[in-house]
Amino acid sequence: xxxxxxxxxxxxxxxxxxxxxxxxxxxxxxxxxxxxxxxxxxxxxxxxxxxxxxxxxxxxxxxxxxxxxxxxxxxxxxxxxxxxxxxxxxxxxxxxxxxxxxxxxxxxxxxxxxxxxxxxxxxxxxxxxxxxxxxxxxxxxxxxxxxxxxxxxxxxxxxxxxxxxxxxxxxxxxxxxxxxxxxxxxxxxxxxxxxxxxxxxxxxxxxxxxxxxxxxxxxxxxxxxxxxxxxxxxxxxxxxxxxxxxxxxxxxxxxxxxxxxxxxxxxxxxxxxxxxxxxxxxxxxxxxxxxxxxxxxxxxxxxxxxxxxxxxxxxxxxxxxxxxxxxxxxxxxxxxxxxxxxxxxxxxxxxxxxxxxxxxxxxxxxxxxxxxxxxxxxxxxxxxxxxxxxxxxxxxxxxxxxxxxxxxxxxxxxxxxxxxxxxxxxxxxxxxxxxxxxxxxxxxxxxxxxxxxxxxxxxxxxxxxxxxxxxxxxxxxxxxxxxxxxxxxxxxxxxxxxxxxxxxxxxxxxxxxxx
Numbered sequence: 422x423x424x425x426x427x428x429x430x431x432x433x434x435x436x437x438x439x440x441x442x443x444x445x446x447x448x449x450x451x452x453x454x455x456x457x458x459x460x461x462x463x464x465x466x467x468x469x470x471x472x473x474x475x476x477x478x479x480x481x482x483x484x485x486x487x488x489x490x491x492x493x494x495x496x497x498x499x500x501x502x503x504x505x506x507x508x509x510x511x512x513x514x515x516x517x518x519x520x521x522x523x524x525x526x527x528x529x530x531x532x533x534x535x536x537x538x539x540x541x542x543x544x545x546x547x548x549x550x551x552x553x554x555x556x557x558x559x560x561x562x563x564x565x566x567x568x569x570x571x572x573x574x575x576x577x578x579x580x581x582x583x584x585x586x587x588x589x590x591x592x593x594x595x596x597x598x599x600x601x602x603x604x605x606x607x608x609x610x611x612x613x614x615x616x617x618x619x620x621x622x623x624x625x626x627x628x629x630x631x632x633x634x635x636x637x638x639x640x641x642x643x644x645x646x647x648x649x650x651x652x653x654x655x656x657x658x659x660x661x662x663x664x665x666x667x668x669x670x671x672x673x674x675x676x677x678x679x680x681x682x683x684x685x686x687x688x689x690x691x692x693x694x695x696x697x698x699x700x701x702x703x704x705x706x707x708x709x710x711x712x713x714x715x716x717x718x719x720x721x722x723x724x725x726x727x728x729x730x731x732x733x734x735x736x737x738x739x740x741x742x743x744x745x746x747x748x749x750x751x752x753x754x755x756x757x758x759x760x761x762x763x764x765x766x767x768x769x770x771x772x773x774x775x776x777x778x779x780x781x782x783x784x785x786x787x788x789x790x791x792x793x794x795x796x797x798x799x800x801x802x803x804x805x806x807x808x809x810x811x812x813x814x815x816x817x818x819x820x821x822x823x824x825x826x827x828x829x830x831x832x833x834x835x836x837x838x839x840x841x842x843x844x845x846x847x848x849x850x851x852x853x854x855x856x857x858x859x860x861x862x863x864x865x866x867x868x869x870x871x872x873x874x875x876x877x878x879x880x881x882x883x884x885x886x887x888x889x890x891x892x893x894x895x896x897x898x899x900x901x902x903x904x905x906x907x908x909x910x911x912x913x914x915x916x917x918x919x920x921x922x923x924x925x926x927x928x929x930x931x932x933x934x935x936x
Contacts, residue, residue, distance in 0.1 A: 797837025
């Protein structure tokens with residue numbers, strides 16, 4: 422075969438390969454350019470989204486900061502101006518809106534609030550951010566989706582709101598971009614008594630159990646009379662904003678809730694979740710809270726101008742010492758019965774001794790009795806007289822003397838008890854909702870001796886000390902809680918559905934879009 426027939430084939434192949442390489446080179450250049458544009462688009466979109474999220478945060482900070490925004494309910498901003506039966510909530514027939522953008526008009530009853538929200542975005546340097554050679558802008562408007570009022574535990578009316586915030590972010594420069602972000606910020610109402618024990622302090626040993634203590638739970642809903650509840654080996658949950666320290670033979674039959682993490686030795690600069698010594702244990706899990714839990718301080722009652730009673734031994738003459746007439750007070754044997762007949766009574770520092778029984782008449786909703794302080798000794802008792810399981814008593818402690826000086830130990834149960842319900846066969850002696858001790862101050866609640874009962878303690882700023890042998894059926898909340906005796910804590914799960922406080926605001930939903 423002649424080789425002349427293949428003359429010039431190398432040139433053809435070279436040209437063909439050059440063409441392929443040219444196409445590949447052009448493709449790579451095009452792909453590189455496309456990736457560059459895609460990266461630029463992603464960057465500008467991300468910057469604009471971050472700007473929109475800045476608008477969300479700015480609006481959230483305004484609405485959740487009491488120094489900038491006061492929740493409706495004052496004389497200047499009465500709840501009567503709002504139609505809370507619809508969603509969004511309306512004012513003058515239109516949705517309630519706070520706006521800092523011309524794209525959405527404001528509609529809020531108080532002009533000062535409208536102006537403050539607008540200024541939070543449109544007063545320099547607010548509303549703008551620098552991004553390289555470009556400038557980011559952000560703005561937002563907030564729509565009131567829902568508003569609910571309820572009686573907050575510890576006294577007073579509370580209001581919780583749900584806001585839908587729409588934030589807009591933009592980037593101006595060589596390539597413009599605009600992103601809209603929508604978030605829902607909700608403040609829920611939460612149970613005031615969610616735990617067997619909760620300590621609001623954020624330090625080591627804020628919640629401290631030492632000895633032979635078991636923490637579990639029961640449900641008093643279906644109980645009556647003196648029927649003893651069946652204990653569950655779960656549901657005895659405890660919580661703290663700081664550290665739980667347990668030693669000895671403590672058995673927590675539930676979870677530990679805390680914003681802290683880690684187990685081991687606790688130090689002031691490194692507060693962990695749990696410190697265990699000996700045979701002490703937490704049977705459930707350590708559940709990390711997203712943030713510290715803040716319980717509202719109860720409303721402080723007015724101080725009774727009456728002087729302390731001294732020790733009351735027996736009922737004779739007790740009503741006069743307490744400052745009550747026969748219309749609100751009765752004496753029989755060792756029983757002193759107080760009845761507010763639907764009105765709140767203001768009482769002095771009362772000390773009971775020698776098996777004296779203080780009986781408080783319940784009502785529905787709960788009857789309230791305000792004491793400057795209370796001390797039980799000598800086998801004395803505090804009891805509740807009720808006719809229905811729907812009734813109860815709020816025992817509100819002021820913690821001050823008539824001269825306004827503080828009482829160091831405003832609740833002192835060194836030798837008495839607060840344990841029974843009388844006059845109501847269908848009521849349970851283990852129903853912790855029927856007797857509620859509320860205290861706003863920073864003094865000490867002393868539960869030494871053999872005192873014990875079904876009750877709740879709500880004292881978010883107080884030191885609570887257990888050092889006796891009797892069990893507590895119910896729930897206790899304090900700043901710091903120390904149980905160094907052998908008294909168990911049995912959590913009444915029905916409390917989860919009875920009393921409420923305003924909880925932490927949280928983000929309920931989040932979405933975004935580019936346009």
